[in-house]
Amino acid sequence: MMVVSVKRQYLRTLILLAIFVAYLLGGSAIFHAIESKDEEENINKTKVFTQELQQQFNLSDEEFAYLVTTIRSNPYIGKMDRKWNFTQALFFSTTVVTTIGYGVLAPSTEAGKGICIIYALFGIPITILLYQSVGDIINAFFAYLIRSFKKTMGKVPRVRNLELGIFDGLLTMTFFSGGAATFAFLESWSYLDGFYYCFITLSTIGFGDYVALQKHNHHMNHSAYLGLCIIFIMLGLAVVSSGLNLFIRFTMEITTTDQTKKEIDKTALKMITLLTMTNIIIHACICYNLPP
Amino acid sequence: MMVVSVKRQYLRTLILLAIFVAYLLGGSAIFHAIESKDEEENINKTKVFTQELQQQFNLSDEEFAYLVTTIRSNPYIGKMDRKWNFTQALFFSTTVVTTIGYGVLAPSTEAGKGICIIYALFGIPITILLYQSVGDIINAFFAYLIRSFKKTMGKVPRVRNLELGIFDGLLTMTFFSGGAATFAFLESWSYLDGFYYCFITLSTIGFGDYVALQKHNHHMNHSAYLGLCIIFIMLGLAVVSSGLNLFIRFTMEITTTDQTKKEIDKTALKMITLLTMTNIIIHACICYNLPP
Ligand SMILES: [K+]
Ligand SMILES: [K+]
Numbered sequence: 001m002m003v004v005s006v007k008r009q010y011l012r013t014l015i016l017l018a019i020f021v022a023y024l025l026g027g028s029a030i031f032h033a034i035e036s037k038d039e040e041e042n043i044n045k046t047k048v049f050t051q052e053l054q055q056q057f058n059l060s061d062e063e064f065a066y067l068v069t070t071i072r073s074n075p076y077i078g079k080m081d082r083k084w085n086f087t088q089a090l091f092f093s094t095t096v097v098t099t100i101g102y103g104v105l106a107p108s109t110e111a112g113k114g115i116c117i118i119y120a121l122f123g124i125p126i127t128i129l130l131y132q133s134v135g136d137i138i139n140a141f142f143a144y145l146i147r148s149f150k151k152t153m154g155k156v157p158r159v160r161n162l163e164l165g166i167f168d169g170l171l172t173m174t175f176f177s178g179g180a181a182t183f184a185f186l187e188s189w190s191y192l193d194g195f196y197y198c199f200i201t202l203s204t205i206g207f208g209d210y211v212a213l214q215k216h217n218h219h220m221n222h223s224a225y226l227g228l229c230i231i232f233i234m235l236g237l238a239v240v241s242s243g244l245n246l247f248i249r250f251t252m253e254i255t256t257t258d259q260t261k262k263e264i265d266k267t268a269l270k271m272i273t274l275l276t277m278t279n280i281i282i283h284a285c286i287c288y289n290l291p292p
Numbered sequence: 293m294m295v296v297s298v299k300r301q302y303l304r305t306l307i308l309l310a311i312f313v314a315y316l317l318g319g320s321a322i323f324h325a326i327e328s329k330d331e332e333e334n335i336n337k338t339k340v341f342t343q344e345l346q347q348q349f350n351l352s353d354e355e356f357a358y359l360v361t362t363i364r365s366n367p368y369i370g371k372m373d374r375k376w377n378f379t380q381a382l383f384f385s386t387t388v389v390t391t392i393g394y395g396v397l398a399p400s401t402e403a404g405k406g407i408c409i410i411y412a413l414f415g416i417p418i419t420i421l422l423y424q425s426v427g428d429i430i431n432a433f434f435a436y437l438i439r440s441f442k443k444t445m446g447k448v449p450r451v452r453n454l455e456l457g458i459f460d461g462l463l464t465m466t467f468f469s470g471g472a473a474t475f476a477f478l479e480s481w482s483y484l485d486g487f488y489y490c491f492i493t494l495s496t497i498g499f500g501d502y503v504a505l506q507k508h509n510h511h512m513n514h515s516a517y518l519g520l521c522i523i524f525i526m527l528g529l530a531v532v533s534s535g536l537n538l539f540i541r542f543t544m545e546i547t548t549t550d551q552t553k554k555e556i557d558k559t560a561l562k563m564i565t566l567l568t569m570t571n572i573i574i575h576a577c578i579c580y581n582l583p584p
Contacts, residue, residue: 006432013429016422023418024385024522027411031404032381038401039368039376046368053362053369057355068370070345071363076331076338077345078360084331089324093316101497103395108501109330112323113488119319120495126315130308137305140298196405203412205393208500209400230316 087226091213094230097123098237100206104214131234135242142167168243175239176202179232183212186220202236379518383505386522389415390529392498396506423526427534434459460535467531468494471524475504478512494528 054064071077083105092105096119107116142164147157176198184194189210197210212229213222220228346356363369375397384397388411399405434456439449468490476486481502489502504521505514512520 009425009429009432013422013425016418016425020389020418020422023415024382024389027385027388027415028378028382030407030411031384031399032376032378034401034404034407035381035397035399036374036376038404039374042368042400043374046366049366050369053359057349057351057359059349063349065370067345067349067359068363071360072370074338074341076334077342078357078364082328082331082335084324084328086320086324089327090316090320092323093319096319096497097312097316099391099496101393101492101499103499103501105327106499106501107323107327108334109326110484112326112330113484115322115326117488117491119322120491120497123315123319124495126308126312130305130312133301133305133308137301140301192402192405196409199409199412200393203416204391204496205388205412206498207393207395207398209395209398 087222088213091226091229093119093123094233095206096120097127098233099124099204100201100233102206102208102211104208104211127234131237132241132245134235134238135245138171138238138242139164139168139245165243168239171239172243175236179236182232186225187212187215198236201233202240204237379514380505383518383521385411385415386525387498388412389419390525391416391496392493392525394498394500394503396500396503419529423529424533424537426527426530427537430463430530430534431456431460431537457535460531464531464535467528471528474524478517479504479507490528493525494532496529 050064053059054061059067088105094100095102095105096116099120107113143159146159146163146167150157176195179198179202180191180195182194183189183197184191187194187197187210189197193210197212200207200210213225342356346353351359380397386392387394387397388408391412399408435451438451438455438459442449468487471490471494472483472487474486475481475489476483479486479489479502481489485502489504492499492502505517
């Protein structure tokens with residue numbers, strides 16, 4: 001029995017590895033094709049603009065190249081505003097413990113780097129425990145709603161994973177749509193960019209190409225906006241994790257034991273996948289067909 | 293019973309929230325203090341340098357400010373090398389599915405952004421399943437080693453969480469130290485910066501302030517180095533997750549059921565914490581006392 005289980009584990013890992021490598025290569029081909037074409041166009045456009053700029057300021061190629069390199073290598077040139085005020089430090093700390101790590105702010109001192117490592121080491125587990133705890137409360141609340149509804153309908157008040165998955169899916173959709181619209185409004189982005197920001201943030205990828213709270217905002221004062229951002233991130237991670245917990249419970253149970261297999265509602269995962277696909281299609285329509 | 297359990301869940305969440313808020317505020321105060329002082333010094337130093345630069349190229353304040361803003365807002369100015377080649381796209385795809393998201397490369401086209409969202413949606417679960425699977429194999433191998441050793445010593449071949457935790461801790465330490473030294477050598481960084489890069493990468497924070505594979509490397513050819521980076525990231529995540537799984541199993545069991553509580557070796561967590569602390573102290577000594 002043990003040997004079979006180990007063999008199965010190896011086979012499973014090999015299959016996953018094959019899928020992973022194929023997925024990476026496929027993705028790279030697509031991103032390379034799309035983005036390099038756009039990059040080429042931008043570089044060509046910029047070449048003309050660069051020449052005009054050089055003529056305007058009477059700079060030789062060498063002088064201009066030296067200026068560009070110098071300005072790029074020293075982020076303090078031309079920066080009037082202090083970046084490391086308390087508000088931004090609070091936003092920075094949030095991006096560390098959530099592992100979003102936009103990188104618009106990062107420690108540059110040796111002490112800062114060392115403290116950042118220790119800070120993350122204890123902060124990440126605390127944060128995961130917190131938003132998973134909030135996620136559990138959300139699921140408990142949904143279970144309570146479903147049970148109450150079934151009772152009033154005279155049915156057996158049993159909550160199935162499928163029903164919980166649908167509620168989680170709907171909440172996630174609402175959260176992403178609402179977040180996208182809110183950030184698009186507050187940061188003057190298109191709806192696609194707002195949605196992209198929400199996704200890149202709540203998936204904790206955090207590229208740092210779109211980051212809230214970076215410009216002097218006209219709509220809200222800074223502290224209120226910071227509070228909104230932190231609450232959005234933490235609640236969003238709770239919402240995503242409450243949905244993800246269903247998925248993890250599902251995969252953990254099929255990989256570790258066969259005993260509890262019967263308990264799992266396989267249709268739950270199918271429905272969640274279906275909901276996700278519907279979500280993608282709806283948003284694709286909003287983002288690409290309607291004017292931003 | 294149910295009411296007590298719900299109450300306990302609320303209390304637990306409230307305590308976690310209090311710890312989280314205190315931890316955020318404390319961290320922000322420290323980072324603000326350290327980094328804003330350094331920032332102030334750098335800005336003052338740069339002011340003098342900026343004036344020299346302006347005089348050298350005979351530029352007025354307005355002209356220089358315009359040049360800096362223009363160069364900063366258009367990343368294509370002065371860029372000769374294409375960023376989106378296949379190698380970099382492959383590295384980019386790796387940072388998406390692992391949620392590291394350095395952000396040195398990010399999609400700038402609408403199509404690229406949309407595809408990136410869908411790509412991450414399916415890629416992240418695949419990647420988690422893969423590195424957790426590899427992590428399970430690592431733990432199974434350690435369990436086999438411990439069992440074999442105990443058999444030859446004539447003891448009962450039972451593997452305790454404590455022993456597994458020590459092995460995971462030692463492997464993680466070795467991996468971080470080895471990675472730090474390797475990247476410090478290949479990228480000409482100090483050991484602290486190499487360690488900081490490994491930590492920020494394998495915690496999936498991924499600020500993007502230190503990123504491997506960004507300069508034309510003298511030590512290795514590009515494809516071999518890319519392969520090394522991807523293998524380091526995936527193996528590193530497997531190593532970290534194999535240790536983290538022990539921690540998650542521990543916290544899940546104390547929060548959900550009381551039945552299996554007895555099975556858990558509480559000393560395991562203590563030992564892992566102790567190992568982590570020792571690790572931090574050793575590295576702090578290496579990074580701050582010895583010359584880089
Ligand atoms: K990240
Ligand atoms: K990041």
